[in-house]
Amino acid sequence: MLTVNGFIHQITFLLFATLNVGSVLASDKSTTHWSFKPIAEVTLPAINDEAWSATDIDRFILRRLRKAGIEPGVDTTKHTWLRRVCFDLTGLPPTLEQIDRFLSDEHPDAKARAVDRLLASSAFGEKWAKHWFDMMCYADSVGSASMPMRHAWRFRDYVIGALNSGIALDEFVRQQIAGDLLEAKSREQRRANLTATGFLAIGPWQLSEQDKGQLRADIIDHQITRIGVMFLGMTLDCARCHDHKFDPVGQRDYYALAGILGNVDVLEGIWRSNLSGLTIRELPETVTDRIAREERIRAHELDFKIAKAKWRKLNASAKKAKTALANTPRGTDEHAAAVSVYQEAVKAAGTAEGDWRFLEIHAPTPPRIHAVAMKAMPDNARINLRGSAHALGDETPRGFIEGIGERASIDRESDGRLELVDWLFSDSNPLTARVYVNRIWARLFGRGLVEPVDYFGMGVNENEPTHPELLDYLARKLQRSGWSLKSLLRELTLSRVYGLSSAKDSTAARRDPENKLWSRANPRRLDSEMIRDGVMLMSGHLNSYNGGPPIPLKERTSLSPGDLVNPPTLRGKFKLTPAVAQARSIYQPVIRSYFHKTQDVLETFDTPNPNQITARRANSASPTHALFLINSPFMKKHGDYLGASALADSTSDDRQRLARLWLRILGRPIREQEYQSAQEFLSFVTDRKKAWARLSHALLASNEFLFIR
Structure with a gap:
């Protein structure tokens, strides 16, 4: 008879045996698993229907x-x-002008011309930068106490600008991982290189962590995890405490990478209340900028001197009032009066202290960035036993994941970051190109050639690609195009398969129910930013914006300056400037402690948590979505704007107004039945302004607007 202890013993044995077998399988299969094999040279398949x-x-x-x-x-x-490609490339719906220009272009390359215009627009970088930020946990604050990351916006603007410039992906990543090591031919290039290292410096760091050694290890772990997911499609953080049980990643591989990233600091010193400080670097200035700043410094120093003198005076008055209060008998009218005097004095002194501390925070400085600082002498990492920064094991030479790509060495004097980028983008590394093209494919087609898109490891089930030759064809072409995102997107969006209808076919639905073979398009719900930006664009209330600080930190209503103990923190509610409030979602502030609550639409429709690496967004279906579309003040307001805009067109009759409204919101002509129904509704509501507003709102709340078909 099996006893309880015997049962536990057998279960424990089977568990450890399973884990050990998994580790052995990972080791044995690392050279045979499809994702670790070299990218194949693919011959184009022969087909009978060349014209298709x-x-x-x-x-x-x-x-x-x-x-x-x-x-x-x-x-x-x-x-x-056109609606599909506009949302996919720019995150915005087509305007009436874009629709008219495309439909009137009778050239055989009309689609290619439309794609080229979209790729050349500034809206392209504003859309695709958001995907980058989802994976690297970008935000404008740090920690759980809403401390502002005052200079993060410069990195945001750098990413948008770099993507719009058509930068090669390998150079893009090289700047972000090792920009401070790169030579620059101009001041502007040096500024860009330094700013780009915000990729490593910006993250969900808990600066209040009192175990500073563990905090540093946690930051390195996040950086390794980020690089693993973004470029290798692997969960490298599993190897922090033990060899990976399914993928060919051992602890030594993990700490070889940790040795590279451990040679740069994103923290600097200890700030108030034992908070870790962030590494901040100054950007090169022009002579003109420096002279202008020196003039501002002189004015600022005078204001600061006056503010601090006022505080000293009021603080002395508060101390005097405290002494008077202590010497006044309790329970008397004089005591009550002394309490009132003391409270007012303390309040006045507190306000005055806030004034000079606020000025101290905003002293004129050269342009600053959150960046990295390299150690004077690079060294290796030691294995952290069980992931603890205080239980150190063997030293591990700096390097990469053994068995992926060619073996490469790192010079003793080098921290290894440049070599890391070379390894990631080496032709011998089969993962980076495959992972990247698969992720782009998934964003355009609704699912990847490999699923899940962020995992190319072996796991329990081998997630082989549905079209392995196509995956390698695209990966090799990406490498040979100079790692050009725009070239990849151009070829994908001009393919016949991209332009298929989403209408279902009974035979295809029976033989390929999940549409893994792409006999049709997959309907996709708009991202939260597409909904907000699209609605605002259609209503005429989305303005162009050239970047800059998202939060008005120089307003006292936005920032609490802190004191000797507490750091500056964002106030619970701050008012955005009109320029930011009417700009695209990419320019809205992202606060880690309460995510996107400054914009209800972003919070409602699955905008990722900025503290989590997100390779693919959730695509939930919730009653909250319908309720938001129908009842939210945002949607009602912009429905009003659209209705008023339609009525303001005095050169058109109602049929023409309705035709334009359908084109503006749904991107297609109105059907006769829809026209009849709309006319019936408009005649039923006596208040024409309200009727047009409600009709516009109804279109905005429709599934046809909400989905890319």
């Missing part, structure tokens, strides 16, 4: 469909294609 393919991508899709006995669906309409 618009790009080489379509040849792979068509061959796989016909092998499964499925025919591709029909092409979508021009209106639907």
